[in-house]
Amino acid sequence: MPLSYNDLSLKDARQWFNDCVVIKGSELFYVAGIGESADVGLEENPKGDKYAAHLTQGSAEGAWFPLSDIAPYWPQERLINVGREALFLKRTADRQWSRSLRRTNASLQTLHSAAERKVLALSHMNFGEERVLKGLSRLDYPSYSEALEKVMSGEVWGVAFSPNYAIVSHAGCAEPTLHYKEWAVGTASPRGVLLESVAYFLADELSQFVPTLEVK
Structure with missing residues (x-):
């Protein structure tokens, strides 16, 4: 150096x-x-x-x-599993020079609304927490079917099955929602994924994870 x-x-x-x-x-x-x-x-x-x-x-x-x-430590932007939810690690511009990940150059984006987090008693998380450090350390992900089962059984409120995709339970939704990074892009079920038409470009990448895929 x-x-x-x-x-x-x-x-x-x-x-x-x-x-x-x-x-x-x-x-x-x-x-x-x-x-x-x-x-x-x-x-x-x-x-x-x-x-x-x-x-x-x-x-x-x-x-x-x-x-x-x-x-x-400079991780790529990706979804991570922490506790009973999936979070998106988002990198942001840092006004002050630093040599590693911190709250001024990255954030943990929730996939639930503020109202949902209050009802589900999901607390705010920061980088110093042991559960967050463990989530950042973990590079393996469950399969689509394993993630879906965890969400549908109520074991978790959301779980990522790849660095880019997560299945999340939302209030008022009959079926779990499929998220691409921080955005909802379709629905998930044991039959497969129903992708919103605006997210058609994700079909090829997503097809390697899910049993069947259909675009609206």
């Missing part, structure tokens, strides 16, 4: 990594704080890191690690 972390000021180190999701080893962590190694008891570390990151996973107290132990 052309620029060593030790060349940064403490202010810049915090701007780069504070309040971010990062990788350590093979796991995702939330950076709850950036401090000088000497001030947090890590003045002696193998690589001589000047700065340290306080890493947490959910409500756990966490611990301090040398800054060189972490790596930036």
